[in-house]
Amino acid sequence: MNMATSPLPTAAAAMPAEWRDFLALTKPRVMTLVVFTGLCGMLAAPAPIHPVIGFTAILCIALGAGASGALNQWYEADLDALMKRTAGRPLPAGRMERSSALHFGVGLAVFSVLLMGLAVNLLAAAILTASILFYVLVYTVWLKRRTPQNIVIGGAAGAFPPLIGWAAATGTVDPLPALLFALIFFWTPPHFWALSLFIRTDYAAAGVPMLPVVAGTRTTRNQVFLYSLPMAGVAVAPWPLGLAGYVYGVVATGLTGFFLLLAGQVALSRETDQAKMRPERRLFAFSILYLFALFGALVVDRLLGL
Ligand code: HEM
Numbered sequence: 001m002n003m004a005t006s007p008l009p010t011a012a013a014a015m016p017a018e019w020r021d022f023l024a025l026t027k028p029r030v031m032t033l034v035v036f037t038g039l040c041g042m043l044a045a046p047a048p049i050h051p052v053i054g055f056t057a058i059l060c061i062a063l064g065a066g067a068s069g070a071l072n073q074w075y076e077a078d079l080d081a082l083m084k085r086t087a088g089r090p091l092p093a094g095r096m097e098r099s100s101a102l103h104f105g106v107g108l109a110v111f112s113v114l115l116m117g118l119a120v121n122l123l124a125a126a127i128l129t130a131s132i133l134f135y136v137l138v139y140t141v142w143l144k145r146r147t148p149q150n151i152v153i154g155g156a157a158g159a160f161p162p163l164i165g166w167a168a169a170t171g172t173v174d175p176l177p178a179l180l181f182a183l184i185f186f187w188t189p190p191h192f193w194a195l196s197l198f199i200r201t202d203y204a205a206a207g208v209p210m211l212p213v214v215a216g217t218r219t220t221r222n223q224v225f226l227y228s229l230p231m232a233g234v235a236v237a238p239w240p241l242g243l244a245g246y247v248y249g250v251v252a253t254g255l256t257g258f259f260l261l262l263a264g265q266v267a268l269s270r271e272t273d274q275a276k277m278r279p280e281r282r283l284f285a286f287s288i289l290y291l292f293a294l295f296g297a298l299v300v301d302r303l304l305g306l
């Protein structure tokens with residue numbers, strides 16, 4: 001990933017420029033993993049779901065997540081303008097009116113929740129609503145500019161999609177999706193704080209109180225490792241608890257071991273040159289692969305019925 005370049009998939013390059021900007025508002029690259037975890041939550045559920053209903057549920061997760069990305073960019077265009085990584089986004093770059101982003105975000109949010117409620121079920125719609133509100137109000141508006149714990153509490157927003165997928169298929173919430181929620185919840189701090197270590201000057205320039213800016217790199221390194229421990233426990237737990245079979249268990253154990261190794265390297269590293277910081281770059285990149293692989297393994301495991 002090159003964070004200095006466009007956040008859009010290459011297929012989007014063929015679109016008219018205005019469409020590309022609306023797509024960019026939805027943070028499509030981050031949302032691929034959000035949608036994947038939602039899809040896997042749905043496919044791991046014991047109840048089969050009609051393909052059309054299933055597709056609609058995933059579409060609603062994608063649209064709801066996109067809506068919250070647009071509302072996040074509407075609210076923090078001022079901050080985005082101050083950071084190299086985000087200054088090229090449609091609002092800070094002056095290619096779009098703020099009101100257009102607001103209308104797009106609210107319209108998409110309302111549409112996704114209504115469609116989920118009408119075509120899928122009320123529980124899935126309620127959890128989708130909670131995740132949109134969590135990302136936009138709790139994380140973006142309330143916590144992001146106030147406390148370095150912003151991503152711990154507000155980060156729960158990104159942990160809801162497996163619950164939504166499961167609820168879409170079953171109409172309930174059970175222990176396995178609750179564990180998947182906890183997995184993403186504890187995964188988020190190592191994922192983000194590893195990244196924040198090597199882009200901390202951007203956050204400092206924008207006055208955002210991210211952990212390395214407020215508490216320093218040493219504390220951040222330790223926190224990355226500390227949060228990786230409960231994450232590891234929750235990641236492996238479905239196997240001994242009998243909620244997943246050995247395919248998941250073996251993949252989860254191996255990948256989680258490697259995650260802990262990388263997090264340990266981040267904790268032990270004394271690197272202060274932001275341009276280098278190799279262990280944290282490795283952990284950030286691996287964190288994304290890790291979640292894709294774990295959720296993929298869970299679905300394979302459930303389909304094989306092992
Ligand atoms: C509050 C919680 C989180 C924060 C603050 C955060 C922050 C970030 C940031 C700043 C980036 C760099 C993106 C860019 O280049 O613009 C990133 C990348 C990414 N994040 Fe997170 N993230 C969070 C949670 C999540 C969650 C829950 C997921 C999915 C389950 C996720 C998936 C990704 C992916 C896939 C990328 C790579 C995007 C790319 O290739 O450009 N993140 N994250």
Ligand SMILES: CC(C)=CCC/C(C)=C/CC/C(C)=C/COP(=O)(O)OP(=O)(O)O
Pocket residue numbers: 027030034061064065066068069072086128131132135144157158159160161
């Ligand atoms: C289903 C649903 C509604 C899910 C939404 C949850 C969600 C999008 C979680 C991901 C969180 C995220 C992209 C944080 C980026 O931080 P930031 O906004 O501080 O990043 P930035 O600096 O790139 O703007």
